Amino acid sequence: MTVPIATSQTILVVGGGISGMTAALEAAECGKDVVLVERSATLGGRTALLYRYFPKMCHPTCGLEINLRRLKANRRIRVITMADVQSIGGSRGAYTATLKVAPRYVNENCTACGECEKAVAAEVSNPFNYGLNKTKAAYLPHAMAYPQRYVLDPSVIGTADADKAKAACKYGAIDLDMAAETIEINVGAVVWATGWKPYDAAKIQPYGYGRFANVVTSVEFERMADPAGPTGGKLLRPSDGKEAKNIAFIQCAGSRDENHLRHCSRICCMASLKQTQYVREAHGDTAKSTIYYIDIRAIDRFEDFYRNVQNDSTVTFVKSKVARIAEDKNGDPILHGVDTEGYHRYATAHDLVVLAVGMEPESNGIRLPDDIVCDSSGFIEGSPDGGQIGAGASASPLDVNRSVQSATAAALRAIKVIHKTASAEMAQK
């Protein structure tokens, strides 16, 4: 690939989710040059995997489309997908970033016609549905993918499938000789927008995620509700494919727990309140949602959303952190615990259990530059000299709305760094 032109007045944004896109766009629309680096094959991040947003219950497609239009209209942003930041050296105003770009095996001739997908036989686990289903080894990540280009899974390279894909392509877009590249760029400021990942629910042993088929996570449930998801938008139990009508939501699955994530993930209460409305949409008055909670934290302006859900006759609230889940012979999860309002012991069966898993920084487990400071949960605060800035859910557990605000603030800080660098350079001349 051609190495982008970048100088000490360029801003590097790491991560192409909603925060990274926002930071990049805000900075670029202020006239700054931006390199936006994304690890996966498409921009959009975890936002693109949501079915609907709270509180307005609108679809993320809308917000993403606006941002993608802004992106296409702006010449100052250079997007590099399938790229990992290997290291960042130097200091405020003068960083050298080393990027490793993985081969996509599809070049810019691709028109997303889909012939290669039809040609290949091999299937791989679909990361854009959290592995709930499979996708062909030549795939478009999702309908809103940017760049709107196919990807060839590296597992088929060297097999007959790869040749079939190449033969099927009328545009000469498949290039099986692509190799990983390492490039170096100079930048003046770095915005870390590496986002979050759902906490590994299997670590919450008493809840049986991974052992009981009908215990799923909130992010998986979000995909199940999406018509583009693995079940075509039907709320089906993984064990037997029956429709799930009586669904339990367990709050603080991993969050506010010294044994797991010590912070409150902030979004999960609203996410579950929102998801009860998916159940209502699917089954009307025969739906049955039960939220097991310690406290409902409908942060900021969302108290009215909470009140509306409280008034919904299909939704019940049980003030109790579930102690453990067992499974009966029908595959129904049985929730055991004691409620706090009266200390009643319960053992309640549901069709499906949704664990409202907490937000963990995606950067946990990845070695960040030495001068990056993180909080006790691993959320990025930035570098003390101000040259590297945390944005969005990499900096704090935030919903989409707040991530956009955080990213805009981060863009402003990065612009300040660039201005100072520029004036220092002018003074030297």
Add this chain to the structure above:
Amino acid sequence: MSESNKAANTVAAAAVARYRNNFLKEVEERVEDGDMVKMCMQCGVCAGSCPLGPHWEHSPQKIFMMIRAGKRDEVLSSDSMWMCTSCYNCIVRCPRQLPITHIMHGLAHYANRLGMVPKGQPTRDIAKLFWDNLLKTGRVNELKFSLAMYFKDGFVQGIKNALAMQGIGLSLMKAKRLSPMEIIGGHKCKDQSGIQKMIAKAREIEDRRRGALA
């Protein structure tokens, strides 16, 4: 109750008077790990995780709330904390990492010192027999301990218990796990008075730390 214990209790009663209407503070200062009680966020995982949960009158979660609500007599005269078998399920699962097991033991111990344990509480009775037995020689005399258990509810019941357990006793003797000679003196540690002094000193330090003698 010995004379010294009675005297200690009188002092203790005076010492607790200053906690009137603030049972949480009393627990914080005088019960082992009692300072952690206020960290409870009432999620209920301990109550739901306790294997003996259905058999307690008050779950740990409820006891913590009762402490905050100042229900001193209800808590200290309850036999709930005596039901704890130290399985540590609650400690392992507590999202706030409260040492719940230790607090239960601390509350039981404190209630015992104040003489507020319900009469005939079996856990307390066996603990006391065991402790007295151990303290005498510095070693547990299993024969005397078993006999004390048999006869704790009177002579006739004692004979009945002993006859019921006869088979096990004889088998233990045959397997050389129980010596009838233990009835006279029995094995003991080398410095009996030394160990008693040590325990007495430890108790004095503990009392001072908990403010019972202050």
